[in-house]
Each structure stands twice: as C-alpha cells, then as structure tokens.
Amino acid sequence: MSVTIVGGGISGLSLAYFLLEKDPGLEIRVLEAENRPGGKICSDSSDGFLCERGVNGFLDNKPYTLELARKLSLNPLRSNDAAKKRFIYSRGRLYPLPESPQAFLFSGLLSPCGRGRIFYEILSPKGKEEDETLASFAKRRLGKEAYEKLIDPMASGIYAGDPEKMSLKSCFPRIHELERKYGSLIKALLKLQKEAKKSGKSVGPGPGGRLTSFYNGMETIVRSLKEFLGQRLLVSKGVKAVDKREDRYSLYLEDGSVMESDTVILACPAYAASEILRDLAPALAAHLSEIPYPAVSVACLGFRQEDIRHNINGFGFLVPASEKRKILGTLWDSSIFPNRAPEGYVLLRTMIGGARAPELAMEDEERVTGIVLDELKDIMGIDVLPDFARIYRHEKAIPQYNVGHAARLQEIDNAVSAYRGLYLTGNAYRGIGINDCIENSHKLAGEIYSKT
Ligand SMILES: Cc1cc2nc3c(=O)[nH]c(=O)nc-3n(C[C@H](O)[C@H](O)[C@H](O)COP(=O)(O)OP(=O)(O)OC[C@H]3O[C@@H](n4cnc5c(N)ncnc54)[C@H](O)[C@@H]3O)c2cc1C
Known part of the structure; x- marks a missing residue:
C-alpha cells in the first residue's frame, strides 16, 4: 500500500512517524508546500534571540508530545x-x-460582587442549548465580570478567538461534559479534588500542566522528525488537486508533476484541503471552507534588561477585550525559558489580531511594531525603543471552532467516509494544540493500519 500525506506540519510529520512505527516497510511520503517542514512550528534564531514564530510550547499534563519526544530521544524543557x-x-x-x-x-x-457571583454558580441551572457559545456559558454560570476578566482573555490566549462565537463543547469539551455530568463546575471541582486526593494528585480550576518546549525551541521536534523521515519528506511540493480513478488517487502538484497513491491523508489546513478537494468532492470542500482562520501576528521585541523597570518575573499577561486595547497579550519569553535572549537582554512576545481584530495583524511591520510599543508603554511603562524586533505574520493563523463546528464535523466525516482511502487530520478538527494534533495522528495511524 502506498500512503501520501499532504502537509508537513506536526500533524503530518507525526502521522508519518506513527505509521512507520507500525510498519517500517510502508511506502510513504509527506508532501510539504513550503521549502521547510514544521508549519506553525518555526524557531528563529538571530542576534542571540530565539523567537518562536508561532507555537511556543505544549502543556505537560497530556502525554502525547512528551511520549513522541521520548521516542525521538529529545529532552523536553519545562518552563x-x-x-x-x-x-x-x-x-x-x-x-x-x-x-x-x-x-x-x-x-x-x-470586585467583591463579581467574586460573590461566582459562588452562585453552584445554584445556576444547567444549560439547555446543545451547542452554546463560550460567552453565553460563562456569563450564565459565572457572571459577566468573571466572563470578561477570566474567561475572555483565556479564549484570546489559546484561540485568539471571539467567545461570543466560539463553541463551548468544541473548544472546551471537558468543561461542557462537567456541566452535563455534575450540574455545576464548583461541584465538579470539589468532587474531582476529593477523588484526586485519594490517589495523591491535585486538581485545580485551570487547565493545569506546565508549558514545555526544548532548549533550542519547538523546532527541535520538527528537525528530529525530518531526520527520521529522510527522503520520504519532500518540500516545495504543494498539492493543487486530488482525483480518484478506480481504487487509486492521483495528486496534481503545483510544479506540474502527478503522483499516484492508494491512500491520501490531507494534513494541511482546512482551507487548503478545501481547494484540493474542490473538483473531487465539492460538498466536502464547501464544508471545509467554512472553518474560519483569522490573522494573528507575533511581535518579538528584545530590550536591554536595565531598560525594563516593570517586574517581568512571570509568564506574561493577557488582555480582556473589555479593556479595548490593541493587543491580545504579551509573554515574557525570556522569563519562561532559558536561552531566549542574550545575557543582559529580555525577549517579550506580543500577539496582535485574532478573530476580533484580524485587520490589526495585517498592518505593515512598522505599524504593528508601533502599536505594540504604544501598548507596552501604557501597560508596562516601557518607554524605550527595542534593540531587536521581528514581526511574524500568520494571515490564516488558528482555526476557529465556532458554534456549529461539531455539526460541521459530522457532515465532514460523513462526506469523507464515501472516499475509501481518503482521510483528513490537523488542527482544524478535534483540538488545536500540539498535544491534540499528535494524539489525533496517533489515533489515525491506528485506524489506517487496521484497514491494511
Ligand atoms: C501564532 C500561533 C501560536 C500558536 N501557539 C501554540 C502553542 O504555543 N502551543 C500549541 O499547542 N499550539 C499552538 N498553536 C497552534 C498550532 O498551530 C498547532 O498546534 C499545530 O502547530 C498545527 O499543526 P498542523 O500540522 O495541524 O498544521 P500546520 O502547522 O498549519 O501545518 C500544515 C502544513 O500544511 C502545509 N500545506 C498547506 N497547504 C498545502 C498544500 N496544498 N500542499 C502541501 N502542503 C500544504 C503548510 O505549509 C504547513 O506546513 C499556535 C498557532 C499559531 C498560529
């Protein structure tokens, strides 16, 4: 059986790894459109600063990335x-x-009122809507103030999303389940804490886990997978279209070449999969094109330590939308991991854009730098120009799981199942984080292998 994976981000690379782990003799290739693999994982080293263009790390409370790193003999670095x-x-x-x-x-x-309102959560009735927005859920259970100051910035930090549109059950399925099961998040927390205590563990109100990366940045895992795959990974091989003749697929590439394959897995973003499938499966392509990807830019600014009077001994900060500022938040990268800035300097990493203000992310670099500096001046009192600046733009950054996402996934699954040997994976569907991507690739490798 021949297998072709379209897209060499972490989803495609890890899928290839897991398939080869099951059958080292499998005829497999990964086609990547760019001249480098990794997709949203890209660590950029220049002038002694180590900047993450996209992915900054993963949480160690799920085993998937850690387990893959262990298999690749990599040493994870906790924050x-x-x-x-x-x-x-x-x-x-x-x-x-x-x-x-x-x-x-x-x-x-x-405020004392806002805090008091949270305790009323225990008495709030269960939601009736099957697919509710995060904003509606949080206001209903925790009150408007807790929604604005706690939940809204969390949604920006993870999804760069708009909680008035985001689906609770698709973005935070565990929280959705806890309300269904226990009727209240506080009751659920108390119950889970009691159970965890018996086994000597602890459960908190947050997502838990520690941000983890590698000493030389997240690209370490990409380099290692690239080395493992060798000639099976082909870069600058964008796929334009896929066709099916009898039991085989033909892949039409940007460079004019055509490749044949028994199995095709589209591990590229949903909008790219939609283009590729436009002629073969128009209804499926239409569903895929409906998943929005707002723009986000990442501004990495380096300053001399002595110029920063604000205490940056911490992770960084997020900004609630109700504050009407122009940035989503800033991570104090050089306080999170070692090796992110040269001796005597600090590296701050600010996100701008997202579902509520995508146009800001697409401003020219000078303007983005100016906006970020104005905001850092107001928020952190930084009144000097940076010694180092890099702006990384992601025109289509993070897929949004808005209300209706679960129903759309059902339509997508039904449509894909009509094409034997065709699969979709990647962060557009069932989890946007690295851990989710790797877990989904692991599951898919098992499914594909069981059919051979
Ligand atoms: C700014 C930013 C910060 C993030 N930070 C984090 C974080 O800290 N932690 C975390 O867990 N997640 C983070 N994420 C989410 C992260 O994107 C995902 O976890 C993960 O990297 C997605 O991997 P993927 O392989 O599914 O998709 P991608 O990384 O998007 O890879 C898809 C690949 O497909 C290729 N491709 C596209 N079209 C074609 C085509 N026609 N033919 C061939 N190849 C094609 C692309 O070039 C790309 O390499 C962040 C995302 C962004 C944008």
Missing part, C-alpha cells in the same frame, strides 16, 4: 518556576491570576 505566575491586565494595571480557590477569594482582579 521556569517563575512562569507559574500569570497576569491579567485590568483597569490600568496587571493583576496576578489567582492560582488556587483560596487566592481567588483575596484577589483584587474581580
């Missing part, structure tokens, strides 16, 4: 202890995000 401290910008200053329910009681981030 510094200081990075446990996260901040939220509100009313002109940064407030530490409470790390425990007790700390929460004394946090000044929410």
Whole structure:
C-alpha cells in the first residue's frame, strides 16, 4: 500500500512517524508546500534571540508530545518556576491570576460582587442549548465580570478567538461534559479534588500542566522528525488537486508533476484541503471552507534588561477585550525559558489580531511594531525603543471552532467516509494544540493500519 500525506506540519510529520512505527516497510511520503517542514512550528534564531514564530510550547499534563519526544530521544524543557505566575491586565494595571480557590477569594482582579457571583454558580441551572457559545456559558454560570476578566482573555490566549462565537463543547469539551455530568463546575471541582486526593494528585480550576518546549525551541521536534523521515519528506511540493480513478488517487502538484497513491491523508489546513478537494468532492470542500482562520501576528521585541523597570518575573499577561486595547497579550519569553535572549537582554512576545481584530495583524511591520510599543508603554511603562524586533505574520493563523463546528464535523466525516482511502487530520478538527494534533495522528495511524 502506498500512503501520501499532504502537509508537513506536526500533524503530518507525526502521522508519518506513527505509521512507520507500525510498519517500517510502508511506502510513504509527506508532501510539504513550503521549502521547510514544521508549519506553525518555526524557531528563529538571530542576534542571540530565539523567537518562536508561532507555537511556543505544549502543556505537560497530556502525554502525547512528551511520549513522541521520548521516542525521538529529545529532552523536553519545562518552563521556569517563575512562569507559574500569570497576569491579567485590568483597569490600568496587571493583576496576578489567582492560582488556587483560596487566592481567588483575596484577589483584587474581580470586585467583591463579581467574586460573590461566582459562588452562585453552584445554584445556576444547567444549560439547555446543545451547542452554546463560550460567552453565553460563562456569563450564565459565572457572571459577566468573571466572563470578561477570566474567561475572555483565556479564549484570546489559546484561540485568539471571539467567545461570543466560539463553541463551548468544541473548544472546551471537558468543561461542557462537567456541566452535563455534575450540574455545576464548583461541584465538579470539589468532587474531582476529593477523588484526586485519594490517589495523591491535585486538581485545580485551570487547565493545569506546565508549558514545555526544548532548549533550542519547538523546532527541535520538527528537525528530529525530518531526520527520521529522510527522503520520504519532500518540500516545495504543494498539492493543487486530488482525483480518484478506480481504487487509486492521483495528486496534481503545483510544479506540474502527478503522483499516484492508494491512500491520501490531507494534513494541511482546512482551507487548503478545501481547494484540493474542490473538483473531487465539492460538498466536502464547501464544508471545509467554512472553518474560519483569522490573522494573528507575533511581535518579538528584545530590550536591554536595565531598560525594563516593570517586574517581568512571570509568564506574561493577557488582555480582556473589555479593556479595548490593541493587543491580545504579551509573554515574557525570556522569563519562561532559558536561552531566549542574550545575557543582559529580555525577549517579550506580543500577539496582535485574532478573530476580533484580524485587520490589526495585517498592518505593515512598522505599524504593528508601533502599536505594540504604544501598548507596552501604557501597560508596562516601557518607554524605550527595542534593540531587536521581528514581526511574524500568520494571515490564516488558528482555526476557529465556532458554534456549529461539531455539526460541521459530522457532515465532514460523513462526506469523507464515501472516499475509501481518503482521510483528513490537523488542527482544524478535534483540538488545536500540539498535544491534540499528535494524539489525533496517533489515533489515525491506528485506524489506517487496521484497514491494511
Ligand atoms: C501564532 C500561533 C501560536 C500558536 N501557539 C501554540 C502553542 O504555543 N502551543 C500549541 O499547542 N499550539 C499552538 N498553536 C497552534 C498550532 O498551530 C498547532 O498546534 C499545530 O502547530 C498545527 O499543526 P498542523 O500540522 O495541524 O498544521 P500546520 O502547522 O498549519 O501545518 C500544515 C502544513 O500544511 C502545509 N500545506 C498547506 N497547504 C498545502 C498544500 N496544498 N500542499 C502541501 N502542503 C500544504 C503548510 O505549509 C504547513 O506546513 C499556535 C498557532 C499559531 C498560529
């Protein structure tokens, strides 16, 4: 059986790895459109700074990336202890995000009314809508203030999304399940804490886990997979279209060549898969084209340590939309991991754009730098120009799982099942993080292998 994977991001690369793990003799190739593999994982080293263009790390509370790193003999790097401290910008200053329910009681981030309203959660009735927005869920259960100051910035931090459109059950399936099962998040937390205590573990209100990367950045795992795949990975091989004749697929490439394959897995973004399938499966292509990908830009700015008066001993901060600022948040990268800035310098990494202001991400580089500097001046009091600046633009950055995503996935699954030997994977469908991508590739490798 011959297998062709279209897209050499972490989804496609890890899928190839898992398939070869099951059958080292499998005839397999990965076709990547760009001149390098990795997709949204790209670590850029220049002038002594190590900038992540996209992915900054993964959480170690799920085993998938750690397990793959172990198989590749890589050493994961946990974030510094200081990075446990996260901040939220509100009313002109940064407030530490409470790390425990007790700390929460004394946090000044929410007003006494806002804090009190959260305890009413235990009495709030269960939701009736099958697919509800994150905003509606959070306001209903936790109140408007907690939604604005806690939930909204979290949605920006992970999805660069708009909680008024994001689907709770597609973006945060665990929280959706907990409400269904226990009727209240507080009740669920207490119950889970009790169970966890018996096994000596702890459960907190947040997603948990520690941000993890590698000493030389996230691209380490891409380099290692590239080396493992060798000649099976072909770069600058964009696929334009796929056709099916009898039991085989023909892939038409941008460079004019045509390749044949028994099995084709589209591990590229949904909008690219939609283009590729336009003639073969128009209805499927239409569903895929409906998944939105707003633009996000990442501004990496390096400053001399002595020029930064603000304490940056922490993870960084997120900005609630209600503050009406122009950035989504800033990570204090050189406080999170070692080796991100040269001695005597710091590296700050700011996100701009996202579902609510995609146009800001697409401003020219000078303007993006100017906007970020204005915001950092107001928020952190930084009033000097950076010694180092890099702007990385992602015109189509992160797929949005808006309300209707689950129903769309059902249509997509039904449509794909009509094409024997055709599969879709990647962060557009069932989880946007690296851990999700690797877990989904692992599952898919098992499914494909079981059919051979
Ligand atoms: C700014 C930003 C920050 C992020 N930070 C994090 C983070 O810290 N942690 C985390 O877990 N996740 C993060 N993510 C999400 C991250 O994108 C995913 O977890 C993961 O990298 C997606 O991998 P993928 O392989 O599914 O898709 P991609 O990385 O998008 O890879 C798809 C690949 O397909 C290729 N391709 C496209 N069209 C074609 C074609 N026609 N033919 C052949 N190849 C094609 C592309 O060139 C690309 O290489 C971030 C995303 C962005 C944009």
